[in-house]
Amino acid sequence: MRFAIFLTLSFFLTDAEADPRSHYLIHCMGCHLVDGAGVPPEVPTFNHDLAFLAGTDEGRRYLVQVPGAAQSPIDDAALAALLNWMLARYAPGESVTPYSESEISEYRQQILADPISERARLFAAKH
Numbered sequence: 001m002r003f004a005i006f007l008t009l010s011f012f013l014t015d016a017e018a019d020p021r022s023h024y025l026i027h028c029m030g031c032h033l034v035d036g037a038g039v040p041p042e043v044p045t046f047n048h049d050l051a052f053l054a055g056t057d058e059g060r061r062y063l064v065q066v067p068g069a070a071q072s073p074i075d076d077a078a079l080a081a082l083l084n085w086m087l088a089r090y091a092p093g094e095s096v097t098p099y100s101e102s103e104i105s106e107y108r109q110q111i112l113a114d115p116i117s118e119r120a121r122l123f124a125a126k127h
Helices: 002-010 020-027 048-054 057-065 076-090 101-108 115-126
Strands: none
Touching: 020 076, 048 057, 048 076, 048 115, 057 076, 057 101, 057 115, 076 101
16 A cells, blocks of 8 residues: 555656655666565676676676666666665665766666676676
């Protein structure tokens, strides 16, 4: 019941009024679930791997370019705030440079054709 009320109210929020958690619930939770658990292997779980990705140039680009982020209807500032919120929430205690609006704008202009293969490549390079 609470979720239905929240969802109904969220349609009345503008991007400027919605906070990062609300954006997560509206735009990310459908695939990554409320707790970030995902549906592996297609939809990854948010855990320490999130900090690994955000700690590399290619990984940062990947996190912005995955279809759910790149194609979300929120503006670049809101997407930066959302990704920074996700890092704080799902990778607490990790030292990662926060995303900036300009970084999001730059990365978002490029299309990521195969996010699953790109993710596998990034993690293969880790080992």
